[in-house]
Amino acid sequence: MTSPFTFFSIISEFLYEANEGLDQATQASKDQPVAFTIPQIEIELNGKVIRDEELEMVPSNAFESNYYGDKGESKLKLTFKLVPGEQNV
């Protein structure tokens, strides 16, 4: 079962991986006549917010849902937008 993670870890990791994916695509298609970018990513992460020493979240999946129950799940909503003039989100 997945360990709980702090909010900082979750947000930071999503942001890092989104930028990493966009950067990889940009590098891989830099010699192509067309290019695409990602102006916006919306993420709605369902899970359980628990408190250990600080607030932590366990992203929902089958194992967590069966362990904690799937009622009263919390939602973490994130919106990443492309910074004008920049390639990365």
Place this chain on the structure above:
Amino acid sequence: MSALSIGTELASVPFDQMIRNLLLAMVAAQNDANSSFIAGVEDLVDTPVSLKYKKTSDNSNEEKELSGNALAFGILPTLLQIQSGTIQIKMVITMQRTTEASVNVKAKGGWAFFSASVDAKYSSKYSYSVEASSFIEIKVAPAPPPEPLMKAIDKIVQDTAPPPEST
């Protein structure tokens, strides 16, 4: 069952690879459409068109003919461009700690997100409802070409344009 074996069984995809592959699929599809457009232009250049008509004057009928290729008559192939794309995915997300053995996984914090689509097989096998899954929506749009590249293209067009026909 460990988290890693779950990920392997569901063929889960790291989040960054999902974004990368989505963008590259758009690039490949648009390139394919562009190639078809160019092939269409070449076909039209090789397609002769001849139009015959009679020019009637006061007391004579003069036969006239206009000929050229299809492109010269303004027949153009169509080109569809991807203006925007949106993918909405219902998925379960797991975070896995990475080890030195998993060298293909790049993650700043020593662990990475993995995602797997929630389909009927997953729902049935794990008694998991789609409604409880997480949700990601990725919007994709064409990136404007860099300004220096556009200036270079303009210069090439100017330098390689055919000279105007002398009358």
